[in-house]
Amino acid sequence: MPAYHSTFLSEGPADGRTIGNIVLLPIHTSFRGPAYPPEQDYDIVEEVLDLFRANSLFKNFEIKGAADRLLIYGILFVSDCLSKLNKTTSLREATRILNNLALDSFALPGEVGFPLNSLYQGPSNKNEADLLRSYLQQFRQELGDRLLKRVYKDNDAAPSKFWLAFTRKRFMNKSL
Template sequence: MPAYHSTFLGEDTNERVVGNLCLLPFHTKFRGPVYPPTQDYDIIDETLDLFRANSFFKNFEIKGNADRVLIYGILFVSECVSKLNLSTNFREAQRQLSNLALDGFKLPGDIGFPLNNLYLPPLTKNDYELLRTYLQQFRQETADRLLKRIYADDTNGGPSKYWLAFTKRRFMNKSL
């Protein structure tokens, strides 16, 4: 059974591309360069929907630039889930994931970025800054939506055990 690919593969030709990462639109409440999409379902919803299914796969064939956004999102969600444990309450989890989303992170082309063989670096300094702000906004919104899903049952108690079961899984044997 093959891994699940992005449904936005046809739309990635209409969007701006930095390196070979497509800057897909998504709904967000955070400040950044992203504009809202025309439909309700966006790349972050797709990332969160496909995270658990795709985390079982060690190989992933990239069919387009939207798949690269999906890969980055799944690896970021994996990193977020690994930061949580059963005793983490909602407020503490919110603080941890907010710090994780905003802390310094590597971009394609940077030394130490684990997926440099899959991503092309930005060509200009403006593209580099655009990619940094896009990914920062992407990480913030993903962490926020992930918290809403993990703590959907009870915001006073602990996280869902069905999400935390994936703390040891590594998609493509990689991590950010």
């Protein structure tokens, strides 16, 4: 059975901005950044959260387009977020942890510390690098916020064991 790919593959360079080979898709967000709101309710952040548990079981993933690269980045970030939580972390503490994780400095494609440089092209200039960094930071903040809403949906005192079960799974044997 193959891995699940992004439904936004048809939205390529003509529909959205592309930096390197990552497309900057619209996001419903309350955080400041360059992302603009999408026309439909379903966005890439919802897709990452919907496909995370199924795709995290796969060690191989065939990239079919720029939206798949953003999906991979999102899945790896969700995996990092879940690894920071434990059974006794309250919603308040988890919010602080994931906000710090989203705002921490991180490597961009093409930089030395980025784990998937073989699959991603880096930005061509400093302006593109700044735009990509601010987009990914906004993407990470929104992803962390929506993840917490799902993980703590039933109980604010403890995260869902069905989400924490995926902390040991490593999508593509990689991590951010």
